[in-house]
Amino acid sequence: MKPITSFLLFCCLWLSASAASFEPRAGSTIAFVGDSITHQCLYTQYLEDFFYTRYPDLKLRMHNAGVAGDSVRHVLDRLEKDIAEKGPSYATILLGMNDGGYKDFEPELFTDYSEGNRKLLEEMTGKGIAPILLSPSMFDYPMHLRRVDDETYRFRTASRNPNYNAVLAYYGAASRMLASEIRIPYIDLWTPMNDFTQGKRLEDESFTLLPDAIHPSPGGHVLMAYTILMGMEPSRKTVSSIQIQKNRDKWSTRAVGGAIENFTQTDQGIEFEFTAQALPWVLPEKATEAQLRWEMPLDAVPTFQELTKNGHRLSTEVLRVHGLPPGRYALWIDEEEVETFTHTALASRVELQKFPNTPQQKQSLEVAVLNRKRNDEAVRPMRDVWSRIKRIKQKDSDQREKLLQEAEGLRKKAWGFEQEIHSMARPKKRHYRLLRAE
Numbered sequence: 001m002k003p004i005t006s007f008l009l010f011c012c013l014w015l016s017a018s019a020a021s022f023e024p025r026a027g028s029t030i031a032f033v034g035d036s037i038t039h040q041c042l043y044t045q046y047l048e049d050f051f052y053t054r055y056p057d058l059k060l061r062m063h064n065a066g067v068a069g070d071s072v073r074h075v076l077d078r079l080e081k082d083i084a085e086k087g088p089s090y091a092t093i094l095l096g097m098n099d100g101g102y103k104d105f106e107p108e109l110f111t112d113y114s115e116g117n118r119k120l121l122e123e124m125t126g127k128g129i130a131p132i133l134l135s136p137s138m139f140d141y142p143m144h145l146r147r148v149d150d151e152t153y154r155f156r157t158a159s160r161n162p163n164y165n166a167v168l169a170y171y172g173a174a175s176r177m178l179a180s181e182i183r184i185p186y187i188d189l190w191t192p193m194n195d196f197t198q199g200k201r202l203e204d205e206s207f208t209l210l211p212d213a214i215h216p217s218p219g220g221h222v223l224m225a226y227t228i229l230m231g232m233e234p235s236r237k238t239v240s241s242i243q244i245q246k247n248r249d250k251w252s253t254r255a256v257g258g259a260i261e262n263f264t265q266t267d268q269g270i271e272f273e274f275t276a277q278a279l280p281w282v283l284p285e286k287a288t289e290a291q292l293r294w295e296m297p298l299d300a301v302p303t304f305q306e307l308t309k310n311g312h313r314l315s316t317e318v319l320r321v322h323g324l325p326p327g328r329y330a331l332w333i334d335e336e337e338v339e340t341f342t343h344t345a346l347a348s349r350v351e352l353q354k355f356p357n358t359p360q361q362k363q364s365l366e367v368a369v370l371n372r373k374r375n376d377e378a379v380r381p382m383r384d385v386w387s388r389i390k391r392i393k394q395k396d397s398d399q400r401e402k403l404l405q406e407a408e409g410l411r412k413k414a415w416g417f418e419q420e421i422h423s424m425a426r427p428k429k430r431h432y433r434l435l436r437a438e
Helices: 003-013 043-054 072-086 107-126 141-147 164-182 190-201 218-232 301-308 343-348 359-390 397-424
Strands: 029-034 061-066 090-094 130-134 240-247 250-256 258-265 269-276 317-322 328-333 336-342 429-436
Touching (some): 029 043, 061 072, 061 359, 090 107, 107 130, 107 164, 130 164, 190 218, 240 258, 317 343, 328 343
Parallel strands (some): 029 061, 090 130
Antiparallel strands (some): 240 250, 328 336
16 A cells, blocks of 8 residues: 555544443453553553442453563464453553564564554454554653663663654554454554653653653553543543532432432531442552562652543542532531532532542542552562563473463452452442531
8 A cells, every 4th residue: 555545544544443432341351451561550550440449339350461572473372361261341452562673664563563463353352352452652762862871771772763653653553544444442642642741841851751761650651541541431431420409498409420318407507428339530649569670750640630630530529519608618528627618619619539638539549559559469470470471482381381370379369359449449428518617
């Protein structure tokens, strides 16, 4: 196909490859397939935090299937044992970084990638797995160039082509066309990562999402998780909405995403009980407690707050109360004083996800901290074992079997954590009080 024809076809298909609404069923497993960027267990951890707390009634299961150094060919080799046998309903696929060899564009490598991608997607759909194809992530050549004289830089002697980020963009465009052709969801990570970096470098030329030019920092993983969620169009983008209104002398209540009970008016204000169907999306301040091979700062929360606008996107909890006498009112949830609001602010709209001291925020943070422990102690070690399995030659079947058993033991350990997470993520009935403040 001539380049101009390819480009025109790409433009025609630009809008047709998109993700359908994400509507999982009870007990569904979501797999995250990829290379070392998935093996890091960070963007996947943040997605898990969202799914556990937004769909607590479904008890979703998560399976990380990332292996450092993998290309499409490697994933095809382990598709049955590492992915299909786990019975996922959905699988995100993040590959390409290793497929291009960190070189300028080479047709042979591209052919291997594109043909392997097609085969992988066809085999997944044939096994009843709904694939969600992700573009390759960003390669930060300026960061690589900045660090080549840094003795602590693990890739300082590696050959890296200045055009490799553009090569990955081409791979992503081809993936988009393939996704459109076979009618599966496609999500572009390359563009938002580059746009975010370029914007930040207008203020600070040393800014990077990729401390080693390849592997994202926790902030980069937040951007990836956020982009994936926005592309997946989850059926539960918001948490809840509480609407209370007084018409003449009668109060009326309405809730979306939960149920209001036992509403009463008191001399000091109003009170009621509310049980939500979900919890807000919250991340722990520290991304991991483990020692990672990938160097990086560990705080992901500032980037999370920036991207979600303090939770306004993907995690809104609305409280609106119209009809209170003029004045200021302290909001209490259970035994926690959240904040003081004017009657006009309450009549307009208060977004509770902005306040980290609410009991539901604290409960969600407990879930995220436990999930971090799950990833540190079970999931990432399991992926380390799969890295060792990849290096086993076919004739060493006994050693391979031992490693497969070790990986399965770690998977069961992760499932033990997951069962505890499912219990912890169940929203509790909360007691709300709005009391006139002195």
